[in-house]
Amino acid sequence: MSLSIDSSSQVLENGYEHVELLSGNNDEHEGVMVNMEKPMDSKVFLTALRASISLWRKQGKRGVWIKLPIGLANLIESAVKEGFHYHHAEPDYLMLVHWISESTTSTIPANATHRVGIGAIVMNDKRELLVVQEKSGKLKGMGIWKIPTGVVDAGEDIFKAAVREVKEETNIDTEFVEILGFRQTHKSFFEKSDLLFLCMMRPLSFDVQKQELEIEAAKWMPFEEYTAQQIVEKPGFYKCITDICLAKVDGDYIGFSPRLVKSSFTDQLSYFYLNEQDSNSS
Template sequence: MTDSGKQSLVIVPLSNGESAEMENGMSEAALTESSGQQEPKLLDACEDKYDGVTVELGNVPLDVDGFVSSLTVSLSKWAQQGKKGVWIKVPKNHANLVPAVIDEGFWYHHAERDYVMLVYWIPKSPCTLPANASHQVGVGGFVMNDNRELLVVQEKDGPYRGSGIWKWPTGLLHQGEDIFEGAIREVKEETGIDTEFVEVGGIRHSHDAPFEKSDIFFMCILRPLSFDIKMQESEIAAARWMPIEEFARQPRYQANELYKKILDVCIATFEKRCKGFCAVKLASSSAKRPSVFYYNDQEVNDANSLNGAVR
């Protein structure tokens, strides 16, 4: 995996192994010149722990021919050095370089809103570059009150539009959001109900997500802290507290073995007949911020537990 290098593209002469310490404008100018008679300059790149190199292009316009010449000599140099994976991050405003990079044999690795990442594998051996992100992560909130009424909604858009199906609030995690936070947020957004996290009741893994990706769905048991529903008008058609037996009688939860099992497990977890996974924040020397570890804390107590903490 590459380090996410912060360096912009700067140009160094072939005869000089050190990076030229130039400001961005200077280096871009040098690149443009390189399309003339001058010898093409090497692209400056960050190295990673897997013998790979990453080139990040800055925001100043680049001359396509000069860039391609630099890329070609750089690839030769990296091959001599025994480098393996080559990563080029092309920002949106350099989209005119994308066809040229592809012509050099690169392929797309992934894209985010403002850039596309292209990769190339130098050795003859099989490519071992890591895959693009493979999963979307969803969360659902199982929120039951003391009268055994479940907090349920009907959706305005999507596959259940107009179906009359009542479901628990669900949604996708935001970038960088923790699972327990996402479940609390989705319930709050869709219904206005405040909750606290209790446990993960179960996890569904499926492979029918859009764009040939997979989906992991965390069914979270949440305890309600408020009870007056304020429905989200934009996405939700209806919201209410519904007796759990009425909810369970819906065909979606009777005829479908997956949804029936999720419901059975949530009720059993709510009733303390079985134990879900708690959540604890734990520091690790290899991570910038604490990870959250989800596990059964029946015998393994932890002072860091986030379960039932009022936020």
């Protein structure tokens, strides 16, 4: 539970008499979260920040987070001069953080390290694979046919992202079946690591219409024709896709499907991916 810190508190020592402190909330890790909302002169902010840090140190606080909306960018320099550094940024705000404890080592968590993506295997009853050619990126102009891929949006479940991406790129409606596997790579988008989940999908419609913005071409391709591509025949990621696809279609490979679960500590719901068949038989 967050506890509000009174912004009208007075610090009467170290030259901060009658200074109005910054308003913040205690977090769960003995830190303080300050959400700046109202415009403030940078000099006034600097004085208030110094006084607030002095008080928070006496209270045993460890880290201080300052969330600055883009409209208060004038306060960034003052915060940085007091020891704050950038933690992460979103389109409408910048998050700054500073470890103020002088007796303990910083435990401030790093910003998110991974981006999550999906690859969608969609095969019809004619043993044709839904494939696309991209208009941009590394594969632009190479004539390579690949499965639809995309990035999971913030707050979006993996299986919903797979349905959305296939629809956006090809106009094909699909039903999520299961996750067949995933790949982890590093130093990808802005030096972040990358997780790509390979999803098996069941087509619900069949009339392909490519997305004009990102997709050069899209179609149903006989699976044997897809696997005959030089890049697919070579050992690597594309070969892994075909191998696991065959294991699913022609074998008894079982992937992971989502089960809705509730947190043990809150009422928050989430999805736990597991092998339903083997878990139910055990």
